[in-house]
Amino acid sequence: MANRLIALLMGATAVAVASTIAIVFWPIGNPPELKQLEGNAKRGAYLARMSGCIACHTDGENGGAALAGGVELDTDFGTFYSPNLTQSAEHGLGEWTIDEFAKAVRQGVSPDGEPYYPSFPYPFYAKMPDQDIADLWAAFQTVPAVDEPSVPHAMKFPFNFRPGLKLWRAAFVDFSTFEPDETQSDIWNRGKYIVRGPAHCGACHTPRNFAGARKASFDLQGANKLPTGGKTPAIHATALKKKGWTQSALAYALKSGVKPDGDVFGGSMVEVVHDGTSFLAPKDLEAISIYLLGETDVATQ
Template sequence: MRKKTIVFFAGAAAFAVVSALAVMLWPIGKEPQLETLEGNAQRGAYLARMSGCIACHTDAENGGAPLAGGVELATEFGTFYSPNLTMSAQHGMGEWTIEMFAKAVRQGVSPDGEPYYPSFPYPFYAKLTDQDIADLWAAFQTVPGVDEPSKPHQMRFPYNMRAGLKVWRAAFLNPKPFEPDPSQSKAWNRGKYIVEGPAHCGACHTPRNFAGAREASFKFQGADKLPDGGKSPSIHSFALKEKGWTQSTLAYALKSGIKPDGDVFGGSMVEVVRDGTSFLTPQDLEAIATYLVGANDDAAQ
């Protein structure tokens, strides 16, 4: 009996190892077909603001050029550095195609076929439509090339084994596109799309598990292990209402950075407002507030 048990567990362990290796070696991501779409650079620039591209890829504190990367993100898994997103042929996206861009943004797959770390919020950008991608690509093509190499990430073991990210994607990535809820208003659905898509609010306001994936059962309920030791408050509707937030005060705060009590946002929200939400239209700010202050306890997407 003991021998059979040993054989069983040995077989199970071998199966688990083989399965993990198969996932790590298996090609990832479908090839998008977007070459026929015409992008709108102006709309793409707006989406880039909404998506946090400027804040995350511009090292403003050290005088870095716009979108040239180099912003440091220290986490318990190691230190990430945002890459160069300019049109530099050698160090940026100058030789990319729109299909490469689409796979990177929505699938988390590099032009070389390697998976990106989820510090790049591609699980949220998976909600972007084909036209969104075309517009973003048109906007990025207007960015002058900056010939500065991207800094390599400094990851701890075993997180420095990039092939393991294929296992992460298989376990945690939901590539399902955004689907509006027909029972809700147009503004509510627009707000949900922004919050759970390009603005990726859950990246900071939802706690993560041991593997760095969001804990769906605690969606929007705040996190205490943000980069550099920061914390984020709950932005779930019940917490916002309990603290006296209304749709109008939240929309105003996202535009101005000023909270209802006259205080101002601190931490990473300074960059979020300065480089992102302050550029959004009143209609989009109201949509975000409609979704967040309204009921948002639906299952995480």
């Protein structure tokens, strides 16, 4: 009986070891081909604002340099720190290629083939077309090098086993590209692209499950447990109109931070506006508002 038990334990251990090895060596991602594209740095800088790169990768509170990383994000899974995105050859993107950049941004895979943690909203950036990625790349190449190492994430067990993210990706991540709705206007589809893509609004305004993945059936319905301890409101059309938002009021608020009642945004929206949406062109602010509220600029009480 004892020998049989030992054999079973050894078999289970062998299966566990083999499974772990398989996960570690499981290749992920697909090789992009953007080498022939010429990027526009000015347009890329605009997209970086839209995508939240400045807010997430600049530790302004502690006097950090632009895009040098170090912003802390505490979660139930551990503490994340945004990495250095400057042109530092040793600590940043200085030795990267455009294809490595594209694979990281849209697929969440490092140049070494390792999966990035979903604190990096790559499922949203997967919606970005090749030209937008090329423009972003051109912009990042203009960022002065800051030779400061990125702070390592401090993850709790078992989340510190990075290869396990491959299973998480397979179970929860949608890597589909952006698909416009042919029944809607161009400006509505522009708003859809911004909200569903680079601006990654759903990252904060959608609740998450036990594994930290967004609950697709509750998309944009708000979240009660943000890493900062706060919560976000629902931003779908019904909820916004019920609170008296109009398309013009929402566009103005995203530009200024001032809400229709004269109050101002609080929490993480302060950074979103200050470092992101306040830099967007009026047409893009209008597009976001039209997508979230609809074409008609009328509040529903």
